[in-house]
Amino acid sequence: MGNSWLRRLSPATGDGSHKLFCFPHAGGSAISFGPLAKCMGPEYDVLSVQYPGRQDRRHEPLVDNIADLVDGLLPELREAVDDAESFSIFGHSMGSVVAFEACRRLERELGASPRVLFASGRRAPSAAKSQLRVHLLSDRELGEHLLQFGGTPAALLEDPDFRELILSVVRNDYRAIETYQCRADAMISSPIVAITGDRDPDAGLAEIEVWGSHTSGSFFATSFPGGHFFIDSNCRPIAQLIRDHCARALSS
Numbered sequence: 001m002g003n004s005w006l007r008r009l010s011p012a013t014g015d016g017s018h019k020l021f022c023f024p025h026a027g028g029s030a031i032s033f034g035p036l037a038k039c040m041g042p043e044y045d046v047l048s049v050q051y052p053g054r055q056d057r058r059h060e061p062l063v064d065n066i067a068d069l070v071d072g073l074l075p076e077l078r079e080a081v082d083d084a085e086s087f088s089i090f091g092h093s094m095g096s097v098v099a100f101e102a103c104r105r106l107e108r109e110l111g112a113s114p115r116v117l118f119a120s121g122r123r124a125p126s127a128a129k130s131q132l133r134v135h136l137l138s139d140r141e142l143g144e145h146l147l148q149f150g151g152t153p154a155a156l157l158e159d160p161d162f163r164e165l166i167l168s169v170v171r172n173d174y175r176a177i178e179t180y181q182c183r184a185d186a187m188i189s190s191p192i193v194a195i196t197g198d199r200d201p202d203a204g205l206a207e208i209e210v211w212g213s214h215t216s217g218s219f220f221a222t223s224f225p226g227g228h229f230f231i232d233s234n235c236r237p238i239a240q241l242i243r244d245h246c247a248r249a250l251s252s
Helices: 030-040 066-082 094-110 139-149 154-158 160-178 205-214 235-251
Strands: 006-008 018-023 044-049 087-092 117-120 192-197 219-224
Touching: 006 030, 006 066, 018 030, 018 066, 018 094, 018 235, 030 044, 030 087, 030 235, 066 094, 066 160, 087 094, 087 235, 094 117, 094 160, 117 235, 139 154, 139 160, 154 160, 192 205, 192 235, 205 219, 219 235
Parallel strands: 018 044, 018 087, 087 117, 117 192, 192 219
Antiparallel strands: 006 044
């Protein structure tokens, strides 16, 4: 794969497939969307972003700011979008912000807009930020934070080698998202669907509703049962939500 940014997670490659590009959370990798891809069905071609410094890109330098992540992935994303009859974008947590900034660049530079941007588990780009700076925590505090948030098996954090790798990647990604700034008037034209877990400590329903101020298109917000990684236990209903909103956008 070299330094390729996209990984295909579904077998759908035929003409007419609606492409769904997925952007992972802080510390996450492309395969984190594997279960969702399986639920999407053959009419969706699901491709996930692989950030540098993890899995098959583990020997590449980490990227610690959002703008540089978008700069890196944009050429390959543009090529994939050029080949797509239609496409949508799904981001979770940090990935929602990377996805939003990628959408802005695609609109500005290519005149291409996703049919829908799905923003998951992340407060709106301009919403008030927590005073907590996770990337400045000690290793012990960062490990405790990950355990409280979920999504990271305790057994991996107990292994010294895995722990060092995980904390390095997560700290880098938190630095990227916690130093990100966005103007309140930053806009895209694509409809936005914002979703969160009803027990997510990082993105309440009121915070995700602010996503509506960042689109000139339609907006919808809802929650699912669970915490920050609510996707893991709600793959089927989330896949149905994606299908419903994409179908609506494609028919309009």
